[in-house]
Amino acid sequence: MAATEGAMRMGKYEMGRTLGEGHFGKVRLARHADTGRPFAIKILDREHILAMKIDEQIKTEIATLKLLKHPNVVHLYEVGLPNVGKSTFFNIVTKLSIPAENFPFCTIEPNEARVHVPDERFDWLCQLFKPKSEVAAYLEINDIAGLVRGASAGEGLGNAFLSHIRAVDGIFHVLRAFEDKEITHIDDTVDPVRDLETISHELRLKDIEFVQAKIDDLEKSMKRSNDKQLKIDHELCQRIMAHLQDGKDVRLGEWKAAEIEILNTFQLLTAKPVVYLVNMSEKDYLRKKNKFLPKIHAWVQEHGGETIIPFSCAFEQKLVDMPGDEAAKYCAENQTISLIPKIIKTGFAAIHLIYFFTAGHGEVKCWQIRRQSKAPQAAGAIHTDFERGFICAEVMKFEDLKELGSESAVKAAGKYRQEGKTYVVQDGDIIFFKFNVSGGGKK
Numbered sequence: 001m002a003a004t005e006g007a008m009r010m011g012k013y014e015m016g017r018t019l020g021e022g023h024f025g026k027v028r029l030a031r032h033a034d035t036g037r038p039f040a041i042k043i044l045d046r047e048h049i050l051a052m053k054i055d056e057q058i059k060t061e062i063a064t065l066k067l068l069k070h071p072n073v074v075h076l077y078e079v080g081l082p083n084v085g086k087s088t089f090f091n092i093v094t095k096l097s098i099p100a101e102n103f104p105f106c107t108i109e110p111n112e113a114r115v116h117v118p119d120e121r122f123d124w125l126c127q128l129f130k131p132k133s134e135v136a137a138y139l140e141i142n143d144i145a146g147l148v149r150g151a152s153a154g155e156g157l158g159n160a161f162l163s164h165i166r167a168v169d170g171i172f173h174v175l176r177a178f179e180d181k182e183i184t185h186i187d188d189t190v191d192p193v194r195d196l197e198t199i200s201h202e203l204r205l206k207d208i209e210f211v212q213a214k215i216d217d218l219e220k221s222m223k224r225s226n227d228k229q230l231k232i233d234h235e236l237c238q239r240i241m242a243h244l245q246d247g248k249d250v251r252l253g254e255w256k257a258a259e260i261e262i263l264n265t266f267q268l269l270t271a272k273p274v275v276y277l278v279n280m281s282e283k284d285y286l287r288k289k290n291k292f293l294p295k296i297h298a299w300v301q302e303h304g305g306e307t308i309i310p311f312s313c314a315f316e317q318k319l320v321d322m323p324g325d326e327a328a329k330y331c332a333e334n335q336t337i338s339l340i341p342k343i344i345k346t347g348f349a350a351i352h353l354i355y356f357f358t359a360g361h362g363e364v365k366c367w368q369i370r371r372q373s374k375a376p377q378a379a380g381a382i383h384t385d386f387e388r389g390f391i392c393a394e395v396m397k398f399e400d401l402k403e404l405g406s407e408s409a410v411k412a413a414g415k416y417r418q419e420g421k422t423y424v425v426q427d428g429d430i431i432f433f434k435f436n437v438s439g440g441g442k443k
Contacts, residue, residue, distance in 0.1 A: 114138045114139070114140050114141075115138060115139055115140075115141055115344055116136040116137070116138055116344075117136065117137040117138060117139055117344055117345060117348050117366075118341040118344065118345060119136065119137065119345075119366070121357070121398050121402075121428055122134075122136055122137070122357070122364065122366060124402060125357060125359045125364045125398075125430075126364050128359075128401075129359055129360060129361050129364055130361065131359075131360065131361055131362060131363050131364045132361070132362055132363065133362065133363040133364075133365070134363070134364055134365075135363065135364070135365040135366060136366055137348070137355045137366035137368055138368075139344055139347055139348050141172070141347075142168065168272065169272065169273075169351040170272050170273045170274070170275070170347060170350050170351040171272050171273070171274045171275070172274075172275050172277055172343075172347060173196075173199065173274050173275070173276050173277065174277045174279055175192045175195060175196065175276060175277065175278050175279060175296065176190055176192060176195065176279055177190070177192050177278045177279060177280045177284075177290055177292040177293065177296065177310075178190070178279060178280050178281040178284065178312075178314075179281075180281075190292070192278070192292045192295070192296050193292075193295050193296060193299050196296070196299055196300075196303075200249065200270075200303070203249075203269040203270050204244050204247070204249065204269075204270055206269055207240075207244055207250065207268045207269050207270050207271075208241065208244050208245065210266065210268065211237050211240050211241050211244065211266075211268075212241065214233075214237050214266070215234065215237045215238065215241065218230055218233055218234040218237065219234065222234065232262075233262060236259055236262055236263075240253075240263075240268075244270070249270035249271075249303070249304065250263065250268050250270045250271040251270060251271050251272065251273065251274075251304065252303070252304045273306070273350040273351055273352075274304075274306050274350075275306065275307050275309065275343070275346050275347055275350050276296070276300055276306060276307065276308045276309070277309050277311060277343065278290070278292075278293060278296055278308060278309065278310040278311070279311065279312065279313050280293075280310055280311070280312050281312060281314060282312045282314040282315040282318070284312070285310070285311065285312035285314075285315050285336070286312075286315070286334050286336060290310065293310060296308065306350075307346055307350065309339060309342065309343055309346060311339040311340075311343065315336075316338060316339070316340060318330070319331070319338055352370055352371045353368055353369070353370065353371065354368075354369060354370075354371050354373075354425070354426070354427035354428075355367055355368045355369065355427065355428075356369065356378060356425050356426075356427075356428070356429040356430070356431050357398070357428070357429070357430045357431070358382070358430070358431065358432070359430050367381045367382060368381070369381050369425060371427075372424055373424070373425050374421065374422060374423060374424055374425065375390065375392075375393040375419055375420070375421060375422075375423040375424075375425060375431075375433075376390040376421050378393070378425045378431065379393065379433045379435065382433065385435060385437050386433050386435045387435075388435075388437055389435040389436045389437035390421060390433070390434075390435050391434040391435055391436055392418045392419060392420055392433075392434050393418070393419045393420075393423060393425075393431050393432070393433055393434075394416065394417070394418055394419075394431065394432040394433075394434065395416075395417050395418075395419050395423070395429050395430070395431050396410045396415060396416050396417070396429075396430050397415070397426075397428070397429065397430070398428040398429070398430060399428075400413070400415045401430060
């Protein structure tokens with residue numbers, strides 16, 4: 001598609017001026033029609049691409065761009081050894097048809113999908129307002145190939161996939177806790193604790209490599225400059241290196257708030273929150289007993305004590321393949337439920353996200369923000385003008401609305417509040433923002 005300077009709209013993006021051109025296309029400034037947020041969008045010249053036969057270059061560029069993070073896009077990756085159930089889990093969660101073959105590297109590129117975060121509060125609000133539009137919270141989950149011992153040194157498809165992980169916000173670590181002669185294990189035997197050690201070791205080695213390169217760069221810069229920040233960063237990197245070389249993950253260290261700000265820019269693999277998903281056989285899941293689970297639990301408690309969720313891909317796959325009524329009956333007969341909703345909600349919470357609601361007859365929508373965000377920053381999630389011209393936030397608690405039945409009843413009970421710039425938004429708040437900017441008005 002040729003790029004022109006005139007007004008143009010592509011999907012929900014309103015195209016603006018050209019920022020630059022070259023490398024088989026033009027880059028134009030664009031704004032999202034709903035949020036007003038700015039984006040840089042590359043418009044490819046199809047004729048040039050076909051003439052130059054540079055489709056492989058495009059694929060490479062797209063793969064590189066995937067590593068860039070936008071503050072409002074949240075990613076979780078699945079990691080684990082080959083043949084532990086990662087792709088099967090991904091297929092179940094997203095209901096996509098992605099190969100789950102009995103081969104270590106069948107997942108060549110990360111498969112990505114957005115999944116809704118189940119929430120009874122959202123469902124209730126939709127029932128109350130019967131809006132024209134319903135927008136639930138979501139989590140973006142990515143499936144990558146299994147890591148192997150030596151991945152940090154390039155074994156298997158190691159380095160490429162460790163690079164993919166660096167760009168994400170959190171990790172689902174899928175562990176194999178079932179025996180099946182038809183599904184080979186890359187180490188021949190099933191030993192989840194050994195697998196935990198392997199993955200953790202590879203992630204630490206990659207972080208050590210990154211931090212050492214950072215130290216080298218800082219030392220070169222310190223020879224040319226007396227910038228105090230360089231010394232602060234260097235001292236922090238030395239502490240991180242000692243922590244990693246002592247066999248400890250970065251997320252388990254004690255860091256000051258200012259240090260955490262610097263750490264976040266490094267995107268270290270072992271700094272990311274982890275949720276451990278223990279994939280058992282259907283038989284073990286239904287009887288709530290697994291011989292590997294006690295040792296897994298002991299290992300995790302010794303290494304940070306993060307959340308462990310035992311589940312069964314085989315069981316979940318069976319439910320997905322059944323009609324809804326049959327699946328419900330099967331769960332009732334076995335006195336159990338699907339754990340996929342719990343897994344999604346746990347992953348969402350692990351990466352320190354909450355959401356507030358805007359609710360009315362036009363739309364009920366979840367707005368995702370970082371925990372501890374203040375009202376102006378929450379307003380900015382809707383539109384930059386809301387944050388820039390923030391006046392106040394009119395807030396009611398979901399629990400109050402559900403108990404009293406209507407906004408007017410909440411107001412009559414004195415539970416409809418006006419909050420200022422210092423208000424820390426709570427999960428489940430229902431908010432109406434007032435703002436005023438030059439040339440604008442109030443919402």
